[in-house]
Amino acid sequence: MRIGIIGAGALGQALAVRFVAAGVEVLLSDSRSTRCLREFADSIGPGLTPVTVAEAADPEIVVLAVPWRELSETVAAAEVSDWQERIVIDTTNPLGPPDFLVVDLQGRPSSEVVAGSVPGARLVKAFNTLAPALVGADPRTPAGRRVIFLSGNHAGANNRVARLVEHVGWAAVDLGPLADGGRLQQFPGGPLPTLSLLLQP
Structure with missing residues (x-):
């Protein structure tokens, strides 16, 4: 199994560590420091390869793990003309500089905005x-096992995505469509962010 992770910040690196530990090949990109990424x-x-944003966008499953303010620039750098054959895992939250202020989405769920940036992708x-x-x-x-919510x-x-989550060792909880599940996951505003749950054996 091979996935791409676009964004090598704290979350992107955390996901890379867990995926590689589970035997998943990871293509990891970052638009800032190539040297730090290589280190x-x-x-x-083995199992983790530093690549360009465009190369990280090549696998069937692509993780978007970039700050909200970099979303548009990152999608453009991916140079994907058709996202239709890809599953895009959206990890973003609509927070902006300088002090993690909430971005006004005019009532739209953040996932709906992200989906509009990757037309044709099956967004989770x-x-x-x-x-x-x-x-x-x-x-x-x-x-x-630690619970991972998805929608x-x-x-x-x-x-x-649920099978990938379970393969790594987490417990997947599918919340259904974005209109419902996405709002539950929305940060801020939803009830699930920062909620750390364990599925008992």
Whole structure:
């Protein structure tokens, strides 16, 4: 299995660590420091390859893990003319500089805005409700497996992402379509962000 991660900040790196540990090949891109990205890849070892944004957008499953303010620029750098064959995992939250102020989306769920940036993609919202430190930690604890919420409008894509989540060791909870699940995951405003749950054995 091979996935692309666009964005090598705290969350992108946390996801890369967990995916590689589970035997998933990761193509990781970052638009800022190529040197730091290479150093991070060297620290992880085989299974993680530093690439360009366009190369990270090539696999069937692509994770968007960039700050909200960089969304448009990043999608443009991906140089994808047709997202239709891809599942895009949206980890973003609508927070902007300088002090993580909430971006006014005029009542629209953030996932709806992201979906409009990647037309044709089967978008699944996931990994946006937990701090990167929790995402990067071992998903299996003595008390149970850490829950990852996801939602999307394409049942097949939701199932693919849920299988990926379970493969890594987390417990997937599918919240259904974005109109409902996306609002539950919305940060800020939804009830699920920062809620860390464990599925007991």
